[in-house]
Amino acid sequence: xxxxxxxxxxxxxxxxxxxxxxxxxxxxxxxxxxxxxxxxxxxxxxxxxxxxxxxxxxxxxxxxxxxxxxxxxxxxxxxxxxxxxxxxxxxxxxxxxxxxxxxxxxxxxxxxxxxxxxxxxxxxxxxxxxxxxxxxxxxxxxxxxxxxxxxxxxxxxxxxxxxxxxxxxxxxxxxxxxxxxxxxxxxxxxxxxxxxxxxxxxxxxxxxxxxxxxxxxxxxxxxxxxxxxxxxxxxxxxxxxxxxxxxxxxxxxxxxxxxxxxxxxxxxxxxxxxxxxxxxxxxxxxxxxxxxxxxxxxxxxxxxxxxx
Amino acid sequence: xxxxxxxxxxxxxxxxxxxxxxxxxxxxxxxxxxxxxxxxxxxxxxxxxxxxxxxxxxxxxxxxxxxxxxxxxxxxxxxxxxxxxxxxxxxxxxxxxxxxxxxxxxxxxxxxxxxxxxxxxxxxxxxxxxxxxxxxxxxxxxxxxxxxxxxxxxxxxxxxxxxxxxxxxxxxxxxxxxxxxxxxxxxxxxxxxxxxxxxxxxxxxxxxxxxxxxxxxxxxxxxxxxxxxxxxxxxxxxxxxxxxxxxxxxxxxxxxxxxxxxxxxxxxxxxxxxxxxxxxxxxxxxxxxxxxxxxxxxxxxxxxxxxxxxxxxxxxxxxxxxxxxxxxxxxxxxxxxxxxxxxxxxxxxxxxxxxxxxxxxxxxxxxxxxxxxxxxxxxxxxxxx
Numbered sequence: 001x002x003x004x005x006x007x008x009x010x011x012x013x014x015x016x017x018x019x020x021x022x023x024x025x026x027x028x029x030x031x032x033x034x035x036x037x038x039x040x041x042x043x044x045x046x047x048x049x050x051x052x053x054x055x056x057x058x059x060x061x062x063x064x065x066x067x068x069x070x071x072x073x074x075x076x077x078x079x080x081x082x083x084x085x086x087x088x089x090x091x092x093x094x095x096x097x098x099x100x101x102x103x104x105x106x107x108x109x110x111x112x113x114x115x116x117x118x119x120x121x122x123x124x125x126x127x128x129x130x131x132x133x134x135x136x137x138x139x140x141x142x143x144x145x146x147x148x149x150x151x152x153x154x155x156x157x158x159x160x161x162x163x164x165x166x167x168x169x170x171x172x173x174x175x176x177x178x179x180x181x182x183x184x185x186x187x188x189x190x191x192x193x194x195x196x197x198x199x200x201x202x203x204x205x206x207x208x209x210x211x212x213x214x215x216x217x218x219x220x221x222x223x224x225x226x227x228x229x230x231x232x233x234x235x236x237x238x239x240x241x242x243x244x245x246x247x248x249x250x251x252x253x254x255x256x257x258x259x260x261x262x263x264x265x266x267x268x269x270x271x272x273x274x275x276x277x278x279x280x281x282x283x284x285x286x287x288x289x290x291x292x293x294x295x296x297x298x299x300x301x302x303x304x305x306x307x308x
Numbered sequence: 309x310x311x312x313x314x315x316x317x318x319x320x321x322x323x324x325x326x327x328x329x330x331x332x333x334x335x336x337x338x339x340x341x342x343x344x345x346x347x348x349x350x351x352x353x354x355x356x357x358x359x360x361x362x363x364x365x366x367x368x369x370x371x372x373x374x375x376x377x378x379x380x381x382x383x384x385x386x387x388x389x390x391x392x393x394x395x396x397x398x399x400x401x402x403x404x405x406x407x408x409x410x411x412x413x414x415x416x417x418x419x420x421x422x423x424x425x426x427x428x429x430x431x432x433x434x435x436x437x438x439x440x441x442x443x444x445x446x447x448x449x450x451x452x453x454x455x456x457x458x459x460x461x462x463x464x465x466x467x468x469x470x471x472x473x474x475x476x477x478x479x480x481x482x483x484x485x486x487x488x489x490x491x492x493x494x495x496x497x498x499x500x501x502x503x504x505x506x507x508x509x510x511x512x513x514x515x516x517x518x519x520x521x522x523x524x525x526x527x528x529x530x531x532x533x534x535x536x537x538x539x540x541x542x543x544x545x546x547x548x549x550x551x552x553x554x555x556x557x558x559x560x561x562x563x564x565x566x567x568x569x570x571x572x573x574x575x576x577x578x579x580x581x582x583x584x585x586x587x588x589x590x591x592x593x594x595x596x597x598x599x600x601x602x603x604x605x606x607x608x609x610x611x612x613x614x615x616x617x618x619x620x621x622x623x624x625x626x627x628x629x630x631x632x633x634x635x636x637x638x639x640x641x642x643x644x645x646x647x648x649x650x651x652x653x654x655x656x657x658x659x660x661x662x663x664x665x666x667x668x669x670x671x672x673x674x675x676x677x678x679x680x681x682x683x684x685x686x687x688x689x690x691x692x693x
Binding site for chain 2: 015016018019022023026027029030133134135136139143145147150152154223227228229233234237268269272273276277278280281
């Protein structure tokens with residue numbers, strides 16, 4: 001049925017399959033970017049139940065840090081990526097200490113509103129310092145394109161997909177099979193009990209923010225390399241889309257973020273392919289509403305009854 | 309005591325007001341310039357201000373117009389509508405200018421035009437290409453080509469010179485400029501006998517165009533018309549090449565920026581776009597302008613600067629023709645005389661070509677087609693109206 005929609009009059013079937021496959025590649029590549037950002041979102045939420053709306057802006061800061069590291073300090077790609085991740089991790093810890101920690105024992109909605117405030121703060125300071133006009137990200141990563149029977153895949157798409165899968169596995173491992181991960185899960189379950197067991201709750205939460213922010217920064221640098229363009233507002237839309245992806249996959253569940261991101265990417269591209277591109281963003285947020293109505297725990301989430 | 313103070317304060321204000329009213333008009337020609345010196349599109353505004361300053365300096369050092377010097381008052385509107393409104397009101401009421409050059413961005417120019425029209429002060433926008441601006445009233449003029457003209461020229465160039473028959477279009481659906489160009493291009497290109505095989509759209513700020521481009525690729529167009537700004541054009545060019553599409557890209561004056569090369573890289577080379585001005589011309593006036601601008605600012609002028617210089621030339625030419633009426637002690641008479649003279653502008657030799665203002669107060673003049681090549685633009689041809 002889907003294939004028919006691609007068919008024009010009197011067209012051969014082969015190019016149509018080619019087009020579908022190309023759109024699928026486009027969708028997965030877009031989706032892996034959402035997944036990359038969604039991983040950090042979902043991890044922070046999983047541990048401290050805070051939707052960190054500033055996540056998209058840390059992603060932007062990461063991209064800019066990478067940009068300056070390459071452009072001004074002439075670092076190669078990998079060191080620049082590391083610098084961006086470290087800077088973002090420090091920023092994440094700072095934000096948590098200044099904005100979220102004082103509110104830890106207040107209502108969740110207060111923390112949420114603060115997160116939105118932090119997001120606006122970062123965005124506007126960046127606009128002030130770096131100006132709103134977009135910048136071209138330096139070409140540090142050699143570009144190679146592979147033509148597989150008319151379906152084009154390039155090494156940057158593969159890089160982003162590879163990095164997001166790798167980070168998903170690493171994160172899953174850290175959270176489930178290391179001491180710090182065990183501490184994180186303990187804090188997630190009950191922070192008072194965790195404290196009684198001798199866990200330094202503040203340290204664990206700082207660590208969570210550091211990892212989440214470093215992930216966002218990695219995403220920012222990779223996207224800078226991929227699209228070759230960065231600007232201070234670049235985090236807003238991907239931040240929102242990644243949030244939808246995280247909810248779709250089941251917020252707090254690490255492989256869910258990956259799945260949610262990919263589903264979102266493919267859905268968006270297919271909307272453009274089959275209908276008008278005008279519908280693209282509308283569909284992304286329609287997905288959010290539908291998933292919240294039908295299956296609020298997300299695709300991979302279990303239904304958990306809240307303690308009252 | 310307080311009453312006496314109040315009274316004397318009023319008296320002083322009254323005296324100052326009458327004094328300025330009395331002498332303000334005749335001594336010099338006062339021109340206001342409104343443009344963004346700061347903010348997101350500061351480079352546009354700075355180009356405009358620089359070029360007008362250059363024009364004024366040249367005229368003043370040659371003795372002014374009919375022996376009267378030109379005085380320039382520059383206002384920064386930060387590309388903001390409210391600031392524009394304030395700037396126009398200040399220039400008109402407090403500074404008592406004869407005419408205003410500005411604003412730069414279309415949305416600002418519409419606001420400014422409403423004020424200028426209401427107060428009956430001639431205004432020339434150098435760079436606002438939307439038709440609506442000069443429709444605000446008979447005191448509003450411009451020195452740039454309106455949007456539809458660019459699309460007509462590109463459609464003709466694509467069909468006749470490049471001999472293209474099947475073209476795809478990728479439009480920014482959230483941008484009036486882009487949608488307007490798309491409409492006219494489609495209409496003209498189809499009437500010529502060409503075919504628009506795919507019409508896709510995107511939103512401003514989008515970064516991923518691969519889904520739309522994959523759709524376009526399947527329709528096998530000979531070129532893709534991208535009526536938009538340089539940032540998206542650069543990304544679109546890159547992503548086209550990544551999808552194995554090697555068609556040329558056609559565009560409007562929004563491509564005119566050094567950032568086009570940074571964002572587009574090699575992918576953008578070989579594209580064609582319509583513009584108001586080309587440095588690469590042997591026209592004497594254009595060469596003088598280029599040399600003067602380089603000498604004063606140590607930089608090459610862009611299209612915005614050329615258009616602003618022309619706006620000043622239109623104004624000075626009109627004031628010269630209006631003669632003494634333009635310097636009448638009665639400011640309203642002077643402004644009207646200048647307006648009438650601007651409306652009569654005919655065959656004025658300017659930087660962007662010989663121009664005549666039509667009955668809608670838009671210039672009739674030539675445009676240029678530029679080709680994007682390594683390190684700059686290559687002049688392809690001048691298209692007469």
